[in-house]
Amino acid sequence: MFSKACEYGIKAMIYIAQKSDEDGKVSLKEIAEKTDSPVAFTAKILQALSREGLLISTKGPTGGFVLAKSPSNMNLAQIVSAIDGDKVFVGCGLGLETCDNERPCPVHHKFAIVRDELTLMLNLTTLQELALGLKNGDSFLTR
Amino acid sequence: MFSKACEYGIKAMIYIAQKSDEDGKVSLKEIAEKTDSPVAFTAKILQALSREGLLISTKGPTGGFVLAKSPSNMNLAQIVSAIDGDKVFVGCGLGLETCDNERPCPVHHKFAIVRDELTLMLNLTTLQELALGLKNGDSFLTR
DNA sequence: TGTATTTAGGATAAAATTGTCCTTATTTAA
DNA sequence: TTAAATAAGGACAATTTTATCCTAAATACA
Numbered sequence: 001m002f003s004k005a006c007e008y009g010i011k012a013m014i015y016i017a018q019k020s021d022e023d024g025k026v027s028l029k030e031i032a033e034k035t036d037s038p039v040a041f042t043a044k045i046l047q048a049l050s051r052e053g054l055l056i057s058t059k060g061p062t063g064g065f066v067l068a069k070s071p072s073n074m075n076l077a078q079i080v081s082a083i084d085g086d087k088v089f090v091g092c093g094l095g096l097e098t099c100d101n102e103r104p105c106p107v108h109h110k111f112a113i114v115r116d117e118l119t120l121m122l123n124l125t126t127l128q129e130l131a132l133g134l135k136n137g138d139s140f141l142t143r
Numbered sequence: 144m145f146s147k148a149c150e151y152g153i154k155a156m157i158y159i160a161q162k163s164d165e166d167g168k169v170s171l172k173e174i175a176e177k178t179d180s181p182v183a184f185t186a187k188i189l190q191a192l193s194r195e196g197l198l199i200s201t202k203g204p205t206g207g208f209v210l211a212k213s214p215s216n217m218n219l220a221q222i223v224s225a226i227d228g229d230k231v232f233v234g235c236g237l238g239l240e241t242c243d244n245e246r247p248c249p250v251h252h253k254f255a256i257v258r259d260e261l262t263l264m265l266n267l268t269t270l271q272e273l274a275l276g277l278k279n280g281d282s283f284l285t286r
Numbered sequence: 287t288g289t290a291t292t293t294a295g296g297a298t299a300a301a302a303t304t305g306t307c308c309t310t311a312t313t314t315a316a
Numbered sequence: 317t318t319a320a321a322t323a324a325g326g327a328c329a330a331t332t333t334t335a336t337c338c339t340a341a342a343t344a345c346a
Contacts, residue, residue, distance in 0.1 A: 001144065001231065004304060007238040014249050028323070041305050047324065060313025061321040076250070088144065095150040098286040106157050106273040106282040107219070110264050115144075118257045130249040139249040143241040147334060171293070184335050190294065203343025204291040 006083045009045045011035040011141050013054070013079050017071040018131035025064030036142040045083065052082040071127035080122060089119050149226045152188045154178040154284050156197070156222050160214040160274035168207030179285040188226065195225040214270035223265060232262050 002010070012031050019026045019034075028046060032039040046065055049055045054074065055065045067074060080088060092099035093111035100108070133139040145153070155174050162169045162177075171189060175182040189208055192198045197217065198208045210217060223231060235242035236254035243251070276282040 001234070001236060002238075004238065007236075010250070011237055027321095038305055040307075043323075044305090044325085050323090057323060058313080059311070059321085059323045060315095062314065063312085063322045065323090091144070093144060093150075094154055094284075095145075095147065096283075096286060103286065104282050106277050106284065107153070107268065108282065110268055114257065114261045114264050117260060121253050121257055125250065125253055134249050139247050139251065140239075141237075141249065143239055143246065170291095181335060183337075186293075187295090187335090193293090200293060201343080202291085202293045202341070203345095205344065206292045206342085208293090 002080065002088070003084050005041070005045050006080055008035065008037040008042055009049060009083045010076065010079050011037065012042060012046060012065075013049070013067070013074070013127055014130045014134060015141060016055070016065055017067055017074070017127040018134045020066050025058060025062065025066050027064040031065065034141060049079070049082055054078060054082055067127070071131055074127040075123055076125045076127075076130075077119065077122035089115070145223065145231070146227050148184070148188050149223055151178065151180045151185055152192060152226045153219065153222050154180065155185060155189060156192070156210070156217070156270055157273045157277060158284060159198070159208055160210055160217070160270040161277045163209050168201055168205070168209050170207040174208065177284060192222070192225055197221060197225055210270070214274055217270040218266055219268045219270075219273075220262065220265035232258070 012035055015031055015034050016026050019030075028039065028043055031037075031046070032042045035042070046055060046057070050057045050065070054068055056068050057063070057065050077089070092105055093107050093115070094105045096105045099105045105111075130139075134141065155178055158174055158177050159169050162173075171182065171186055174180075174189070175185045178185070189198060189200070193200045193208070197211055199211050200206070200208050220232070235248055236250050236258070237248045239248045242248045248254075273282075277284065
């Protein structure tokens, strides 16, 4: 469904959201540990998320990452499209370049319904609520 | 969403379904052409689908592939799981090994809803209806 | 029987994704 | 001012996925 990079990215963002409303910045090392992700690879992803304007990074001791916006204003769709692009939102289920209502692939109509639901869900799900569930112990980032 | 292999496999199955209720067997060469797929790679996928019991293959001149069952009894879920396994049906959206109602990842509940809809759609969509749309010119396998 | 045609399958290659390593730049604080 | 800590980013490596090539096996038909 999502790439590994995207999975790591989402987990990182949720962890940062949950952690940084307590303290300030969160370090790469801590993020990678708590999300059970490879450190160096996670670094690349956080870099990308910073470039895309979803994170703010600071170097040096006490440096780290913080959300660029309030977690209530950040949703999963923004994260996914920052990392995986918009393929998941608009791409054809059978990989055709041209696939729309004018010239649909055989599964287009049925696929579009599900895909649009996924898009809706990703757009409606905020980092705030995900971080809250995590903080409450209702959900987990590892295992 | 689906792997390339799976996309090719689905397109091939739809083409075979549409073509073989007219004639009998359909050759690899024809399938690859009409689905705009690489021949040798498609061969591997058709091999796998044959091993999985979804296709019957015949060697020699006039040989080729036919559906193992009536297209009304074959659905997309069977094809997807033959090629990509059941990851798409049961896998965690964030890649956790353990992720269920007992110990959910942060997106589990919302993700499961969409994933279950996808599963339902794949189970309910038969090769018969897809092949019919294609034959009627309402849908396409290329471009 | 022999030849052409077609799928099976092993070996290999290319490309994309995932992952690591190392150096540089920046910042903090002693 | 220096040392330590941290992210940035380039180079490279490993793995997975996608794709190709070649030979073998099976089959139809002359």
